[in-house]
Structures are given as C-alpha cells and as structure tokens.
Amino acid sequence: MAGRNVFYAQSGGVTAVINASAAGLFDTIESYPDTFGQIYAGKNGILGALREELIEVSAMSAEARAGLSQTPGGAFGSCRYKLKSPNERPEQYARLLDVFRAHDIGYFFYNGGGDSQDTAHKVSTFTREQGFPVQCIGIPKTIDNDLPFTDACPGFGSVAKYVATSIREAALDVESMAESSTKVFILEVMGRHAGWIAGASGLSKADGHLAPQIILFPERVFDPEDFLKTVDAVVARDGFCAIVASEGIKNADGQFLAETGHRDAFGHAQLGGVASTLAQLVQSRLGLKYHYAIADYLQRAARHIASQTDVDQAYALGAHAARLAEAGRTAVMPIIQRLSDTPYQWALDSVELAQVANVERTMPESFITADGYGITEAARRYFLPLIQGEAFPPFHDGLPRYVRVEYTFAPKRLPAFNV
Amino acid sequence: MAGRNVFYAQSGGVTAVINASAAGLFDTIESYPDTFGQIYAGKNGILGALREELIEVSAMSAEARAGLSQTPGGAFGSCRYKLKSPNERPEQYARLLDVFRAHDIGYFFYNGGGDSQDTAHKVSTFTREQGFPVQCIGIPKTIDNDLPFTDACPGFGSVAKYVATSIREAALDVESMAESSTKVFILEVMGRHAGWIAGASGLSKADGHLAPQIILFPERVFDPEDFLKTVDAVVARDGFCAIVASEGIKNADGQFLAETGHRDAFGHAQLGGVASTLAQLVQSRLGLKYHYAIADYLQRAARHIASQTDVDQAYALGAHAARLAEAGRTAVMPIIQRLSDTPYQWALDSVELAQVANVERTMPESFITADGYGITEAARRYFLPLIQGEAFPPFHDGLPRYVRVEYTFAPKRLPAFNV
Numbered sequence: 072m073a074g075r076n077v078f079y080a081q082s083g084g085v086t087a088v089i090n091a092s093a094a095g096l097f098d099t100i101e102s103y104p105d106t107f108g109q110i111y112a113g114k115n116g117i118l119g120a121l122r123e124e125l126i127e128v129s130a131m132s133a134e135a136r137a138g139l140s141q142t143p144g145g146a147f148g149s150c151r152y153k154l155k156s157p158n159e160r161p162e163q164y165a166r167l168l169d170v171f172r173a174h175d176i177g178y179f180f181y182n183g184g185g186d187s188q189d190t191a192h193k194v195s196t197f198t199r200e201q202g203f204p205v206q207c208i209g210i211p212k213t214i215d216n217d218l219p220f221t222d223a224c225p226g227f228g229s230v231a232k233y234v235a236t237s238i239r240e241a242a243l244d245v246e247s248m249a250e251s252s253t254k255v256f257i258l259e260v261m262g263r264h265a266g267w268i269a270g271a272s273g274l275s276k277a278d279g280h281l282a283p284q285i286i287l288f289p290e291r292v293f294d295p296e297d298f299l300k301t302v303d304a305v306v307a308r309d310g311f312c313a314i315v316a317s318e319g320i321k322n323a324d325g326q327f328l329a330e331t332g333h334r335d336a337f338g339h340a341q342l343g344g345v346a347s348t349l350a351q352l353v354q355s356r357l358g359l360k361y362h363y364a365i366a367d368y369l370q371r372a373a374r375h376i377a378s379q380t381d382v383d384q385a386y387a388l389g390a391h392a393a394r395l396a397e398a399g400r401t402a403v404m405p406i407i408q409r410l411s412d413t414p415y416q417w418a419l420d421s422v423e424l425a426q427v428a429n430v431e432r433t434m435p436e437s438f439i440t441a442d443g444y445g446i447t448e449a450a451r452r453y454f455l456p457l458i459q460g461e462a463f464p465p466f467h468d469g470l471p472r473y474v475r476v477e478y479t480f481a482p483k484r485l486p487a488f489n490v
Numbered sequence: 491m492a493g494r495n496v497f498y499a500q501s502g503g504v505t506a507v508i509n510a511s512a513a514g515l516f517d518t519i520e521s522y523p524d525t526f527g528q529i530y531a532g533k534n535g536i537l538g539a540l541r542e543e544l545i546e547v548s549a550m551s552a553e554a555r556a557g558l559s560q561t562p563g564g565a566f567g568s569c570r571y572k573l574k575s576p577n578e579r580p581e582q583y584a585r586l587l588d589v590f591r592a593h594d595i596g597y598f599f600y601n602g603g604g605d606s607q608d609t610a611h612k613v614s615t616f617t618r619e620q621g622f623p624v625q626c627i628g629i630p631k632t633i634d635n636d637l638p639f640t641d642a643c644p645g646f647g648s649v650a651k652y653v654a655t656s657i658r659e660a661a662l663d664v665e666s667m668a669e670s671s672t673k674v675f676i677l678e679v680m681g682r683h684a685g686w687i688a689g690a691s692g693l694s695k696a697d698g699h700l701a702p703q704i705i706l707f708p709e710r711v712f713d714p715e716d717f718l719k720t721v722d723a724v725v726a727r728d729g730f731c732a733i734v735a736s737e738g739i740k741n742a743d744g745q746f747l748a749e750t751g752h753r754d755a756f757g758h759a760q761l762g763g764v765a766s767t768l769a770q771l772v773q774s775r776l777g778l779k780y781h782y783a784i785a786d787y788l789q790r791a792a793r794h795i796a797s798q799t800d801v802d803q804a805y806a807l808g809a810h811a812a813r814l815a816e817a818g819r820t821a822v823m824p825i826i827q828r829l830s831d832t833p834y835q836w837a838l839d840s841v842e843l844a845q846v847a848n849v850e851r852t853m854p855e856s857f858i859t860a861d862g863y864g865i866t867e868a869a870r871r872y873f874l875p876l877i878q879g880e881a882f883p884p885f886h887d888g889l890p891r892y893v894r895v896e897y898t899f900a901p902k903r904l905p906a907f908n909v
Contacts, residue, residue, distance in 0.1 A: 081666075084667070084671075085663050085666050085667060087659075115669050115670070118669070118670070142662065143659050143662050143663060144659075144662030144663045144664075144665065144666040145663075145666035145667065146666070147666075148666050148667070148669070149666050149667050150667065150669060150670040150671070151667065151670045151671045152670050232888060232889070235888075235889055236794055236889055236890060237788050237792075239889060239890065239892065240506075240562050240563075240788065240791035240792055240793060240794065240890070240892075241786075241787040241788055241791045243561065243562050243563030243791060243892060243894075244504050244562060244563045244564075244787045244790065244791040245563075245787065246563065247500075247504050247563040247564035247565070247566075247567050247568050248503070248504060248564065248567070248568050248569065248570065250534050250537070250567070250569060251534070251537070251569040251570045251571050252503075252569070252570045253787075256787060258788075274887075274888070274889065275889065277887065277889070278886060278887070278889075278891065279894045280892070280894070344766070346784075347763070347766075362786050362787055363784065363786060364783075364784050364785060364786035364787060364788045365765075365782065365783050365784040366783060366788070367660075367781050367782060367783035368660040368663045368664065368672075368675060368781055368783060369656050369659065369660055369677075369783045369785070369788075371663065372659035372660045372662060372663040373656075373659055374659060375655055375659065375795055376794055376795070378888065455887060455888065458887075458888035458889070459887070459888045460888070461882070461885055463880070463882065466880055467697060468693075468696065468697070468874060468877075468878070469651060469654075469693070469797065469874065469877035469878045469879070470651070470654055470655055470658060470693065470694065470696070470697075470877070471655060471658065471659070472697065473658065473659075473662060473699070475662075475698045475699070
C-alpha cells in the first residue's frame with residue numbers, strides 16, 4: 072500500500088544543478104514505494120502549493136526524467152517569494168495546510184537557500200500543531216554558498232568552475248594582445264554579501280597561469296587609491312592585469328560601488344555597474360585601455376561546464392532527503408560533510424533546520440591574502456575539490472540537449488486562493 | 491638540405507582557435523624538411539618581425555606543442571598594428587626585408603583578418619620587387635566572420651557555439667523564475683559592423699527552446715518604440731524575454747546605442763553599454779525587471795566550448811597554407827569551400843590575396859527575418875554546421891589545461907629598430 076504523497080518545490084535563485092537534486096529525490100522516493108505515494112512538484116515553487124498548481128512528476132516523459140539532472144534552471148519553476156511567519160500571515164499557512172490535506176501530502180521537500188530552510192522549519196511546526204503533521208525536509212541549494220554546516224552548497228561548485236575557467240581563458244586572450252591593446256580586463260561576478268564566488272576564481276591562478284592578479288572581495292573595503300596602485304604595479308610586472316570583482320564591493324562609506332559614479336541620461340544611479348565603474352576609474356586615472364565582462368546569469372546557468380562533484384553532491388543531497396523522510400525525520404536538512412581535502416572525501420549527514428534557519432555562513436578571513444587581493448592556500452584547499460570533474464551534458468546539433476518539462480497538473484480540489 | 495626559413499605571425503584580435511592554425515601550419519611544415527628550414531614565430535605578431543624578436547618554434551616543449559591546438563588566445567602574442575603601404579612608411583618595409591634577409595626567411599605566414607591579408611599581399615609584392623622574394627601566405631582568422639570567399643572564418647564557429655549555448659542556458663534560468671523575478675534578460679555580444687555573432691545565437695531556438703526571442707542586429711536601425719512593443723508582446727506570450735544584442739546596433743541617427751544616454755559622473759559618454767542602455771529602456775518604459783550579461787572576451791576565448799568543426803578548419807587552413815607555400819604559391823590565402831549543408835561537407839581551396847584585401851563580407855539580408863528580430867531558415871542552414879562537435883580541452887585539477895609557451899628567441903643579428 073502506497074504511503075502519503077510528496078510535495079517538492081524549488082525556491083529562490085536557480086542553479087546549474089538544482090534539477091539534479093530533484094532527480095536524486097525522485098529516484099530515491101520511487102525506490103520506497105511502500106512509504107511514498109505520488110510525487111508532486113509545485114509550479115514556481117511554494118506559489119504552486121498556495122495556488123494548488125501541482126505538477127505530476129509521474130507524468131513526465133522518460134526523456135524529461137532522464138535529462139533532468141543535466142538541465143540548468145528550475146525545471147518546475149522557482150520563485151522569489153518568502154512565506155512570513157504563521158502569526159503574520161496565518162491565512163497562507165492555513166491554505167498550505169488545506170492543499171496538503173486535499174492531496175494527502177505527508178512530505179514536503181523544499182529545495183532552496185536560508186529563507187527556504189526557515190520556511191520548511193515553520194511548516195513542520197505548524198502542521199504538527201494543527202494535527203496534520205507533514206515531514207519537512209530542506210534540500211540545500213545556493214550559488215552564494217552561505218548555508219551553514221554543509222561543506223558546500225549545490226550550485227556553488229559549478230559557478231566556481233565557470234568563473235575560474237572564464238578568467239583563465241579571457242586572461243590568455245588579454246595577455247597575448249596587451250602590448251598594443253587592452254591591458255586591464257575586469258570580470259564582474261555574483262556575490263552581494265560574500266566573496267565565495269570571487270574567491271573561487273582564484274583557482275585559475277595555477278599551472279603557470281597569472282590571472283586573476285586582483286580579486287575584489289565584498290569582505291574588504293574598496294580603496295580606490297590602493298587598487299589603482301596595485302593595478303599599475305601588476306601591469307608593469309605582467310604586461311596586463313585581470314581582475315575579478317564581486318558585485319557586492321563597497322567603498323569606505325559602505326556604499327555599493329555599483330551605485331556610485333554612474334548616472335544615466337536622466338540622472339538615475341545606474342545599478343549593476345561594478346565592472347564599468349572600475350573600468351572608468353582605471354581609464355581616467357591610469358589611462359589604460361580596458362575591457363570588461365559581466366557574467367550575470369551565465370555563471371549560474373552554465374551547466375555545460377558544471378562541476379561533476381557539484382552535480383554528484385546535488386543529486387546525493389536530494390537522494391538523502393528522501394532517505395531522511397523515509398526514516399521518519401522532519402525539520403532537518405541533509406548536508407555534505409568533508410572528511411578530507413586530498414583526496415576529497417565526503418559523506419552525507421543532516422542537521423536540524425532550527426540550527427540552519429537564517430544563519431549565514433561567511434567566508435573565513437583566513438581565505439583572503441594580507442593585501443586583500445588574492446586567496447590563501449587554505450582557500451585553495453577548500454575550493455579546489457568543489458570544481459573537480461567535468462559533467463558535460465549530452466549535445467544535439469552542436470548545443471547542449473536540455474529538457475523542458477511539459478507540465479501535467481493534478482486536478483484541483485479546492486477553490487482558488489489569492490496569493 | 492633544408493630550405494629557407496619560415497616566419498609566422500598572429501595578428502589582430504585573437505580567438506579560441508588561432509593556435510590550432512599555428513599547430514596545423516607547424517606540423518605540415520615539418521613534414522616537408524627539404525622545403526622548409528627553421529620556423530620562427532613573431533613575438534606579438536608583426537612587431538616581432540620589426541623588432542627581430544623571433545621565437546624558435548623548435549625550442550617549444552613537447553607539452554606546449556601538444557597543447558597548442560587546445561589553447562585559446564595567441565600563444566606567441568598578437569598585436570593591433572597595421573603596416574602602412576611601402577610608400578607611406580618605406581622604412582618599415584625596408585626593416586622587414588632586413589630581418590627576413592638576416593634570418594633567411596623565405597616564407598611569411600600571416601594569421602589574421604582583412605588588414606593582415608592586405609599586409610601579406612604588400613609584403614609579397616615588395617620583397618619580389620626588392621629582389622628577395624618571400625612567399626607570403628595569409629591564414630584567415632576572425633571571429634567577425636567578415637573575410638570573403640571562405641565559408642567561415644576560424645574563430646567564428648566557436649563564438650557562435652558559445653553565444654548560442656549561453657543564451658539557451660541563461661534563458662532556462664530566467665524562464666524558471668520570471669513570474670516573480672527577472673522578466674527581461676539581455677546578452678550583449680560582439681559584432682560592431684555585422685550581425686554574424688548575434689545571428690548565430692539564434693541557433694539556440696530549437697528543440698523546444700524559446701530563446702532568444704529577440705536578436706538585435708547592426709544591420710537594422712534600432713527603433714526603441716518597436717523594440718519595446720515587441721518585448722512587451724513576448725513577455726505577455728512567453729512570460730519572459732531573452733534578447734541577444736550586438737554591440738554595434740545604432741539608432742536612426744546612425745549613433746551607436748552604446749554611446750547614447752549613459753554618461754559617467756564626469757559627464758563622459760560611457761562606452762560598451764548597449765546592454766545597460768537597453769535594460770534602462772526596458773525598465774523605465776515597461777517597468778520590467780531586467781538582468782544583463784556582457785560576454786566580451788569570454789566569448790572569443792571560450793576554448794572549453796569550442797566547436798570541433800571550427801578547430802578542425804583552423805588546423806586545416808594552417809596545414810593548407812604550408813602546402814600552398816610548398817607548391818610555390820605566394821600572395822594567396824587558403825579558404826574553406828562549402829560543398830553541402832546537410833551533411834556539412836567542405837573542402838580546402840585558395841584565393842589570391844589581391845582579391846581578399848580589404849573586402850568585407852556582410853551578412854546576407856536573407857538571414858534576418860522580416861520583423862528584424864530573428865534569423866531565417868537560410869541563416870540556420872549556414873550557421874548550424876559551424877558549431878558541430880565538441881572539442882573539449884583536457885582538464886587538470888578541474889580546469890582546462892592550457893599551455894603557455896616559454897619563448898626562446900633566435901639570436902639577433904641586426905641593430906635595434908624603433909617601431
């Protein structure tokens with residue numbers, strides 16, 4: 072006899088490997104047919120639960136299921152929508168409970184970052200208090216790599232591999248033309264609060280490669296004069312300077328660099344302009360020719376250069392979430408535990424959501440070199456295992472073959488709800 | 491008895507596959523030991539000839555030779571430096587001849603775009619007139635794909651594969667979050683005069699993928715009102731809109747869009763801002779949340795996602811250049827001749843440099859759809875073969891293993907020359 076049904080939702084910014092977690096979860100759930108019933112995925116995350124838009128995972132084509140772990144983005148849709156507490160918005164929790172009851176949901180898997188883990192925790196408590204206990208398991212995911220306890224967050228390793236590869240490649244280009252062309256190249260990467268991604272780009276600087284010679288971390292106050300002096304010295308030494316800048320760097324006044332200096336024709340501050348701000352500074356003060364790239368979503372969607380380690384961990388965490396539920400656990404999150412750096416060995420474990428919720432893991436101070444522009448050996452030891460292995464997707468007609476899921480919805484059983 | 495020596499130089503903007511042409515050239519030259527003597531590569535292109543900075547190819551490590559065709563950028567350095575005509579700068583040509591005489595150079599291979607082919611032509615004529623005939627062979631190279639006669643220019647196919655892959659990936663990300671987050675995504679790509687690269691991104695729109703829904707070509711006048719109307723309609727239909735914008739798009743006044751609107755804090759026009767200009771337009775007029783990426787050098791250095799077809803053609807053109815020289819030809823350029831689209835079949839041929847020099851191949855009008863925002867079936871037939879096959883480089887420690895050439899210079903035999 073099949074058990075209660077399963078609800079899975081993707082939350083927040085998507086990654087190159089979040090669908091691998093879904094694949095690991097689904098595959099493992101199906102291996103316990105006595106414990107779990109139907110699997111539903113929320114369309115656009117938790118909004119799908121509130122609206123009773125439940126995608127039937129069993130109706131997915133064999134091709135879509137097979138390609139799921141190789142496809143970036145959120146195959147079922149994600150959302151930026153945070154449930155408030157049951158006290159603030161009791162009707163939302165009541166609705167969630169109604170939907171869970173109507174579809175006999177006994178298991179809620181929430182695949183997201185810190186906010187989502189907090190929500191999963193609240194739902195676990197609320198449903199138990201209401202006499203319809205739903206086992207809530209968080210599945211970690213975030214390119215920001217800021218969830219505590221787990222060695223890394225799925226999605227991060229692939230971004231790390233992408234940015235390190237990209238700066239290595241672009242630097243070879245710049246270096247070969249620097250004498251008569253561009254001398255300073257800037258790659259802007261994500262990371263509003265922490266320099267995990269910017270830091271990982273430092274892995275490029277190995278095997279004789281010189282770049283990036285400068286990394287700008289949000290953990291360090293941006294000092295224009297010191298920066299310019301350093302750029303000048305690097306160009307004098309190497310002939311060129313490749314810079315990786317975190318979008319979140321701030322000046323001494325605590326202002327985002329992206330919001331300083333540039334204004335559009337209407338006088339509005341221009342956002343997202345760290346790279347162009349730095350470039351203008353380099354040109355106006357040092358008179359050096361520059362180019363810049365902004366990786367933006369390319370970095371977190373680049374499944375074609377995903378880390379096999381990251382894909383493996385994403386899948387394993389999804390699978391472990393299913394096993395935790397099968398073992399009767401609730402309000403927990405599976406994590407990766409690092410056993411050793413070289414060779415990289417890791418195991419699965421879990422932590423209570425109460426410990427996870429809203430705790431942000433910052434990058435250790437010991438990861439940044441004394442001058443503030445590079446990464447230390449400790450950082451390399453941490454980052455290096457996370458980018459190992461190439462998980463190339465299958466290709467068709469010269470491009471990655473990614474799947475798009477055709478949604479089959481479970482019939483609605485409730486009146487509409489105004490989210 | 492070995493023949494006269496060989497001089498090879500890389501010129502202009504480098505690509506992901508220019509070193510594959512060098513590898514094809516060197517390998518083939520070495521297969522004719524009776525015809526060719528030593529191979530020298532100019533450090534930083536033609537500047538290396540003028541300065542008598544000749545890198546000894548025979549001194550390269552076995553590892554560097556083996557990795558050459560898998561490494562992006564210009565392994566010997568390139569330059570943006572155009573020789574004027576012998577009438578304008580006779581001392582430059584005289585110097586070139588001195589260096590060629592001093593090192594018994596009988597063969598000059600110039601790996602570059604239109605300007606370089608023009609230079610190779612002039613050097614061929616000049617050296618013959620001066621009684622020291624040097625056989626000059628151009629080897630095509632340019633991501634701009636604007637050289638005439640050849641089916642494609644080495645470098646272009648790999649950029650095409652990169653941009654089509656990138657917009658497909660980023661669009662999956664955007665689509666999955668569009669309801670509650672970013673609705674419009676813009677990827678800015680290279681192409682100041684022609685839309686070859688932007689057009690190739692249209693290959694992403696296959697196998698059920700929706701993006702890019704809008705491509706902005708430099709061949710079309712940018713009409714803000716029509717653009718906004720189209721973005722609005724696409725978002726209404728698909729929920730999101732992915733745009734690929736060529737850096738070279740212009741408004742009705744013939745002004746680069748990148749130079750309109752934005753000014754920095756000092757009132758200077760901000761360059762390279764097509765994506766941000768479009769984004770501000772979308773936000774201010776449609777109120778839609780946007781993100782944008784600027785691929786910049788990442789696109790032309792992305793050897794990790796190079797097209798095997800492109801790598802093969804780059805290598806083959808280098809090899810054919812050597813065979814042309816061996817056959818006694820001068821002032822010619824090897825080209826790719828397309829024999830059929832499906833399956834893609836191609837052959838090597840050659841054209842006279844006199845016919846090539848300073849002729850720019852524009853993208854056919856028939857490649858752009860009537861609305862101006864997409865590519866036609868004719869365009870797909872042309873582009874598709876060029877991105878076929880994945881030429882993944884070897885990886886080490888999670889990153890592409892690219893070689894860096896240690897330069898061993900031939901002893902100088904002449905006094906210094908002021909370039």
